[in-house]
Amino acid sequence: MSRAVALREFVIPFIGLKLGETSFKFHIEDKFFTYFEGSELITGSNVEVEMVLDKRTTMIVLTFYVQGTIKATCDRCLNEMDQELLDEFTVFVKFSQDADGMDEEEDVIFLPTNETHLDVGHLVYEFVNLSIPLQKGCKPEEIGGPGCNKVVLEKLGYFAEGKEGDGENENDDDNNNDEDIDQRWSALKKLK
Secondary structure (H helix, E strand, C coil), X not given: CCHHHHCHHHXXXXXXXXXXXXEEEEEECHHHHCCCCCCCCCEXXXXXXXXXXXXXXXXXXXXXXXXXXXXXXXXXXXXXXXXXXXXXXXXEEEEECCHHHCCXXXXXXXXXXXXXXXXXXXXXXHHHHHHCCCCCCCCHHXXXXXXXXXXXXXXXXXXXXXXXXXXXXXXXHHHHCHXXXXXXXXXXXXXX
């Protein structure tokens, strides 16, 4: 199946829509990511993207709501897990006679005034990727639970005394080295 055919649901004919809000829903699975060059391999994706298109007389406001899960590797225990995605993005679409000559802005898209369709496939792709946290991990209440790799956590010393939040070991080291710390950095110690 060609890319154009596979992604045609993301081409929105906004010219026939009435002023006001119209909602579109897209279900994203693994195959979707293969249509974009340089895409990172994402597996186990089960993501719903709702796009609310608010058509106004001079512009269009697109609001994307991303919700779902992907398979990811926990950065802490290295087990595979379902990483939840939940995010919201807004993009403004403005019309211009010289859309090609307009400077691009982060959350503004310029279209020629005679344009009748809007391809949101790449926006959906970007927003799903931006919804993936940089640090993937089990929820705090699940750490050390049945889904975690306890062998890895033990090797990291996660279950050792003072590692689960009392901070005794850290404070002892900091108090012993006060003379060695450059005074320019002493203000940062107050942020602990």
